[in-house]
Each structure stands twice: as C-alpha cells, then as structure tokens.
Amino acid sequence: MEASEQKAVVAASSVPDALETSFGNEAQIEYVPYGRLCRSPLNVRKKAPTGIEALAGTIAGKGLIQNPVVHEMKGRAKVPKLGVCAGQRRLAALDLLFSQGRIPKDYQVPVLIVSDGEAVAASLIENREREPMHIADECLAFRLLTEEGKSVAHISALFGTSEVAVRRSLKLASLSPTLLDALRNNQMDFEHAAALALADDHETQERVWADAREPWQRTPRELRAAITTTEIDASRSHLAKFVGIEVYEAAGGRVRRDLFSDAANAGFIADPDLLHRLATERLVAASQEIAREGWSWVETRTRRDYNEMVVFARLHSVSREPTPDEQAELDALIVKRDAASDALNAYYDADGGPDEDEQERLEDAANTTSDAVDLYGERFETFDADDMKRAGAFVVIDSDGQLSVERGLIRREDAKKLAGGANAVAGVAVGVVTPKKAKPLHGEKLCRRLTAHRTAAIQVELARQPNAALAVLMSRMIPVVFEDVYAREFAEYAIRIEAHTSRDRLLIDADDMADCVAWKEIEGERGKWARMLPERTAELLPWLLAQEPDLTSNLFAFCVAATLDGTSDADRAHPINELADLLNVDLSYYWKPTRASYFGHVSKARIVDVVAAAVSPEAAADLQGMKKSDAAAAAELRMVDSGWLPEVLTNRETSERRSYSYINADDDADAADEDDETAATEEEPQSA
Incomplete structure (x- = not known):
C-alpha cells in the first residue's frame, strides 16, 4: 500500500x-x-x-x-x-x-x-x-495590499517581517502571470524567479526563460547574465567600487537593482560608458597630484596590466628613517600583520574539516593587514629629484577598486640611453630591484595532496605494465647489490620503493583520494587480487609457485605499483618524474581542477590568476567580487574539463645525478684527450 x-x-x-x-x-x-x-x-x-x-x-x-x-x-x-x-x-x-x-x-x-x-x-x-501558503500567492497578496494604499512599512509591521522581505515579495509579484504560474506549479524555484525578476518587462522575462533550454542555462547566474548582457555587475566591478554607486547615480546613471542579493553594491550598471568616464576623470585628477611630485611622465590605467609593467626598469628608492611615532605605528601594524598571517597558516595546517567562512575571514584579515603595512611603508620611500626627471609613474585602479601608484618606472629605451649600456646612471640602478624570496606557490599540505594524486596515477599505469614494474624494482635493487659500481650516486635519484604499502599514506595526504579515477581503479584491482589470494600466509608461496607466469607477473606489477611512494611536501625535482615520463602518464586524465581538489585550498587571488591564464581574463574578472567559496565553485565550472594542471603536477624535473666515486688514472687520461680534441676543434676556424 x-x-x-x-x-x-x-x-x-x-x-x-x-x-x-x-x-x-x-x-x-x-x-x-x-x-x-x-x-x-x-x-x-x-x-x-x-x-x-x-x-x-x-x-x-x-x-x-x-x-x-x-x-x-x-x-x-x-x-x-x-x-x-x-x-x-x-x-x-x-x-x-x-x-x-x-x-x-x-x-x-x-x-x-x-x-x-x-x-x-x-x-x-x-x-x-493545514497547508502553508505558496510564496507566489503570498507575493500577490502583498501586491494587493499596496494597491489598496498600504505602505511597505505598514505591511512589514503587520506581518512581523522586514521591509526588505516585503520589497522582495513585491518584486516577485512583478513577474509575468505565466512565470508566476510556473513558480506555483514547481516548474521553477525561488532562485530562478528572483533572477528573472531583474527584468522589468514581462516580455524579457518570458523570453529569457524560454531561451534557457539547457540545465546549465537555467542556473540563476546564467539567467542574470542573459538579462544584463550589456550591463556591469556593480558588486564585482572594480570600476564601480572605485567610482561609487552613489556618485554614478548622482551623475545620472541608472542601476538595475538586485533586491535578492545581500552583496555590497548589489545591482547592474546600465551605462558602462558613464561609469568609465567618471573613473577616468578621477584617475586624471589623481595623476595630476602625482605629477606635482616631479616625475617626467605620469600615465593612467583603469586596470592593472602586469605584462605592461614588467617591461619597465625601476629606480632604486631610498627609505628615510621614520620618526619615533611613525616607527611605533608601523611596529603595531607589523604585529597585526604577523598575527593574521600566523592565524591563516595555522588554519591551513589544521587537520579539521574546511570552514569556508572562517577561511575567507582569515584570508581577508591577512591581506588587509599586509596591505596596511605596505601602504604605510610607502611614506618612507623617496627618490632623488634629478632621477625623478628621468622616470615616471603609473596611476592604476587595482582589482579591489583602490587607487594604486607605481612610481620610479623607466622605459627600457630611456634606460639604455641614460646608462650607456651600463647598469647604473648617476648612482641610480636601472635594473629591476631584486625581489624578496617569494613565498612558495603551494603550501606543504597542498603539495602532499597533489603529489599523492600523482603517485596514484603512476601506480595505475605501472600496474598495467609488468615489464616496466620489473625494471623499476631492478633499478632500485641493482645499485644496492652493486654498490661498488654505483658508489654514492644512487641515493640521490632512486625511486622510493619499499616493502610497505603507500595506501594509507595517500589517503591521509589527500582526503579526496577515494573519489579520484586512479584510486577507484587501484582499489578495484586490489579487491580482485584479494579474492584470489589464499587466506593463510603459509599457503602463499606454494600458491604462487603453482600459478601461470602471466598471473604472477600481473600480480607482481600490482604489488610494485602499490609500494610506490612519490608524495612530497614541496614542488621540487623528484625521482618519480622520470617514471612518469617513461610511462607517458597523462596526469590530466586522472586529476581535475575542482573546488575539492584545488580551489578550496588556495587563496581567491590564486583562483583568479588560474582562471585568467587557463580560460580568459574576462572569465576571471567575474570572480573578483565573489566570496571565496563562490569563486571556487565558479572556477570549477569553468575549468573542470580544461586539462589544466597546477605547477606541482606539470613539473617533471628529476634530481640531478652526481657521481661521487673516484676516477682512476685511465679515466684521467681519457678526459685529458677529450679536452685536447675539444681545444683543437675550437681553434681550427681561427687558424684557417
């Protein structure tokens, strides 16, 4: 029943x-x-x-x-x-x-x-x-109250809800009757209706919904994009943040409000040209202030272009000593920066589950305090007045909508003329200042996660090739057996294979391992062999001797593969890369860039950089104004089938092989003969 x-x-x-x-x-x-x-x-x-x-x-x-x-x-x-x-x-x-x-x-x-x-x-x-009232009927009821002359404040007080909730209900009530029926009949959900309500006319609402035939086209994000094709999302636009919505509206600009978003500046700029003009006017005013400092030239940009910046040489600045009060203020900012950085690193190193809100809060705090120290330190940077006449500055709007000034830039052609081919002019270094040691792109925990996936992929490939498995094991054993031949050369580049399974290690280093293609195949093979093997250890050797060579060779390949351990806590040269090259392993088949596998473990700035490089700068620009968790999810949609791999997985560098064994007299003579032949060959063109 x-x-x-x-x-x-x-x-x-x-x-x-x-x-x-x-x-x-x-x-x-x-x-x-x-x-x-x-x-x-x-x-x-x-x-x-x-x-x-x-x-x-x-x-x-x-x-x-x-x-x-x-x-x-x-x-x-x-x-x-x-x-x-x-x-x-x-x-x-x-x-x-x-x-x-x-x-x-x-x-x-x-x-x-x-x-x-x-x-x-x-x-x-x-x-x-009792059946609760459907949201579509509730929205229409609110609209009827407003038509009777009731204010939003009155309805809010009458039903004990917020005025924002009432305005959102009234906005939904503005949908076409056809779409309201679809909402009432569960043919669309609240998020779909909220996105379609961005359009003011029923014709546009119904056209956008009808044109969205594929499931991905009916996501709220895509519906909003279809309605605002020529408009700018104010919550994500660095120009909108720079100019300010109030200034834009005061200049006559129209904003399509998104009542269903809690983001700052929620809405869409309907006049991009006006926004760009207002941003340019403010940039020009700022550049005039910078020009008064004495620079030879000042240029403005509405977006930072790092490729453009790197072609410039830079002046060496001189830092003046801060006053006691300035030093105390700077020290306080440094303490806050270090504390925020330590808290973020502690979160990354913790073994607990991911907390996206906490991670975003810690990342924002670390970035904000670091920027505060850098900004405060700029006041101590000074340039020689004569040197400033040979250089210039860029005034740009950064991705957060803040004004940024790049001072002390020298065009390459000017640098060569001034330096006469040397590296300095009038005591001013023209070359780019040596940067501080860069922080590793991927932390230890993420490197272990990624290299664990690399290990699993190579295990799968190795298990399929018994001859290769035999060669790998022999290459590990021979230098040990013939130690007098290979001396100490062996230890530095040997692939690590020991008589213990790396299964538990891989699961610990990558908590998403169980979902990957390689692991599922490995576990399938493990289950197959486990069902075939005898239950008692004493029966194992007789059983192996009784099997056909094909079976034992395949089992041997699986066992060698299962003991392979190629995890690493840093992106560095590794012996396992040689095996990956020899087996021609395509890691992009086994690993995909997803929120769980990568984007949830790096900063939002890194997510934006990856999408910009792998997809397009336009696609990355959409992520700028999102929360970290939303940006990670959006990046996955754009890149899951892109074939992109992080640097840790594209690095196929192997350890350099150095020999520490002694060279006998015959080797010395051979080496001397080779040097003489080389010298004679190099001198032949001159004697001719």
Whole structure:
C-alpha cells in the first residue's frame, strides 16, 4: 500500500463517523470574553508556538480573522472556562496583547464550541490538514495590499517581517502571470524567479526563460547574465567600487537593482560608458597630484596590466628613517600583520574539516593587514629629484577598486640611453630591484595532496605494465647489490620503493583520494587480487609457485605499483618524474581542477590568476567580487574539463645525478684527450 493511502486509512479510522458528516455543521460561531479562554490539554500540538509577536501585531491591527476551536473545561465555576483545542498560537498572541495592556479581559473573541469528544479530532484536523501558503500567492497578496494604499512599512509591521522581505515579495509579484504560474506549479524555484525578476518587462522575462533550454542555462547566474548582457555587475566591478554607486547615480546613471542579493553594491550598471568616464576623470585628477611630485611622465590605467609593467626598469628608492611615532605605528601594524598571517597558516595546517567562512575571514584579515603595512611603508620611500626627471609613474585602479601608484618606472629605451649600456646612471640602478624570496606557490599540505594524486596515477599505469614494474624494482635493487659500481650516486635519484604499502599514506595526504579515477581503479584491482589470494600466509608461496607466469607477473606489477611512494611536501625535482615520463602518464586524465581538489585550498587571488591564464581574463574578472567559496565553485565550472594542471603536477624535473666515486688514472687520461680534441676543434676556424 502506498504511503499516501496508508495516511488516508489512518485519518479515516481515527475520526468518528459522526464527524464525517456533522462536524462543524451543528456548532455556531459565538463571541466570548477573552478572559474565559485557556489552554486545552486536548490540543495535540505540544511544541511551543513561534512567531507570536508578529501574529499579535496582525491581530491588533486587523482583529482575529480565524476563530479558535474550544470546548468546555470541567470545573466548579458557574461560567466554565473554554479550553482552546485548535488555535494555540492565536491564544498565545491574545495572551501577549493582554499582558501588554492592549486588550481587556472582556475583549470579544469569535470561537467555535465543540464537545470534548470532538476536541481532539478538531485539533488533529487543523494541524494536519493545514497547508502553508505558496510564496507566489503570498507575493500577490502583498501586491494587493499596496494597491489598496498600504505602505511597505505598514505591511512589514503587520506581518512581523522586514521591509526588505516585503520589497522582495513585491518584486516577485512583478513577474509575468505565466512565470508566476510556473513558480506555483514547481516548474521553477525561488532562485530562478528572483533572477528573472531583474527584468522589468514581462516580455524579457518570458523570453529569457524560454531561451534557457539547457540545465546549465537555467542556473540563476546564467539567467542574470542573459538579462544584463550589456550591463556591469556593480558588486564585482572594480570600476564601480572605485567610482561609487552613489556618485554614478548622482551623475545620472541608472542601476538595475538586485533586491535578492545581500552583496555590497548589489545591482547592474546600465551605462558602462558613464561609469568609465567618471573613473577616468578621477584617475586624471589623481595623476595630476602625482605629477606635482616631479616625475617626467605620469600615465593612467583603469586596470592593472602586469605584462605592461614588467617591461619597465625601476629606480632604486631610498627609505628615510621614520620618526619615533611613525616607527611605533608601523611596529603595531607589523604585529597585526604577523598575527593574521600566523592565524591563516595555522588554519591551513589544521587537520579539521574546511570552514569556508572562517577561511575567507582569515584570508581577508591577512591581506588587509599586509596591505596596511605596505601602504604605510610607502611614506618612507623617496627618490632623488634629478632621477625623478628621468622616470615616471603609473596611476592604476587595482582589482579591489583602490587607487594604486607605481612610481620610479623607466622605459627600457630611456634606460639604455641614460646608462650607456651600463647598469647604473648617476648612482641610480636601472635594473629591476631584486625581489624578496617569494613565498612558495603551494603550501606543504597542498603539495602532499597533489603529489599523492600523482603517485596514484603512476601506480595505475605501472600496474598495467609488468615489464616496466620489473625494471623499476631492478633499478632500485641493482645499485644496492652493486654498490661498488654505483658508489654514492644512487641515493640521490632512486625511486622510493619499499616493502610497505603507500595506501594509507595517500589517503591521509589527500582526503579526496577515494573519489579520484586512479584510486577507484587501484582499489578495484586490489579487491580482485584479494579474492584470489589464499587466506593463510603459509599457503602463499606454494600458491604462487603453482600459478601461470602471466598471473604472477600481473600480480607482481600490482604489488610494485602499490609500494610506490612519490608524495612530497614541496614542488621540487623528484625521482618519480622520470617514471612518469617513461610511462607517458597523462596526469590530466586522472586529476581535475575542482573546488575539492584545488580551489578550496588556495587563496581567491590564486583562483583568479588560474582562471585568467587557463580560460580568459574576462572569465576571471567575474570572480573578483565573489566570496571565496563562490569563486571556487565558479572556477570549477569553468575549468573542470580544461586539462589544466597546477605547477606541482606539470613539473617533471628529476634530481640531478652526481657521481661521487673516484676516477682512476685511465679515466684521467681519457678526459685529458677529450679536452685536447675539444681545444683543437675550437681553434681550427681561427687558424684557417
């Protein structure tokens, strides 16, 4: 029997036959004083009611629209109390109004009086059969109230909800009737409706929904993009952040508001040309201030182009000594920066599960405090006045919408003229200043995760080739057996293979290992061999000797592969790369850039850089204004099938082989002969 049929049978059997035809028909609505009402022990809803304040406000404003159901309570009073068996929230709201002095004890309440036998059934029927109002109908009801002249503030107070929620409901009510029917019939969800509500006219709303035939086209993000094809998302635009929405609107610009977004500057710029003009005007004003410092030239850019910047040589600046007050302020900023950096590193190194909000908070704190130190330090940077006449500056808008100034830039052609081919002119170094040692692109934990996946992929390939597995194991054993031949050369580049499985190590280093293609194949092979092997260790050798060579060679290949260990805590040369090249392993088949495998473990700036390089700068620009978690998810959609690999997995460098063994006299003679031949060959063109 279906669940719905079972419920129907239970409902039918739990209500007396008389109720099926007469319940509620014989009783009449009566008005009784509020003071006679009390809670009934026959009310089947025992959970404490919620939302009482809002309901009390509605009753105070509109009266009690729906009557409670009551029954007489047994007692000695001449006028018996009436127990509310259906309408617990309404009674709680009346109690609240009475406690606040807003209604008296004789406040008249409409009730339906039923017998004790009918009380439980009434409570059960009301609580079981009630269906919440659909959001589409609620939105239309709010619109009807506004058409009656009710303000948003009035509706908000009446229903105990925020004014933002009321405005969002009214916005949904502006959808075309066709789309409201689709929402009501569950052919679209709330997120779809919220995205389509960005369009002001019904024709556009219906066209965008009809044109979105594929599932990916019907994501809220794609629907918004289809509506705002020529507009700029203000929450993600660095120009909008730089200019300011208020300034743009004051200049006559129109913003298509997105009421359903909680992001700062939620909306879409309808006049990109005006926004760009306002940004340029502010840039020009800033560049005039910078020019007064004495630079030979000053140029402006609305977006930083790192490729353009690297072609310039740079002046060496001189840092003046800060005053005691400045040094104290700088020290305080450095302490905050170091504390934020330590907290972020501790989060990365922790073994707990990912907390995207906490990670984003720590990354923002680390970036903000680091920027504060750099910005404060710029005030101590000075240049020689004569040198400034040979150099210039760029005034640009960075990705966060902040004004950034790059001072002390020298064009290459000017640098060569001034230096006469040397590296310095008038004591000013023209070459680019040697940068500080860069922080590793990938931390130790992420390197172990990625190289664990690399190891699993090579294990799969190696298990398929018994001859290669034999060669790998022999290449590991021969230098040990013939130590006098290979001396100490062996240890530095040997592939690590020991008689222990690396299975647990890989699972620890990469918590997403169980979902990868390589691991599933390895585990499938492991299960196959486990079912074939004898259960007792004493039976293993006789069993192996009795098997066909093909079976033992394949089992041998799997065992060698399973002991392979190529994990590393840094992106460096590794012996396993030689094996990857010899087996021609395509790591892009086994590893995909996803939120779980990569983007959730790096900073948002790194995500943007990767998408810009692998997809396009335009695709990366969309990620700038997102939260870290949203940017990681969006990057996965753009890149999961791109074939992109992080540097750790594209690095096929192997350890350099150095020999530490002694060279005998014959080797010295051979080497000398080779040097003489080389010298003679080099001298031949000159003698000719």
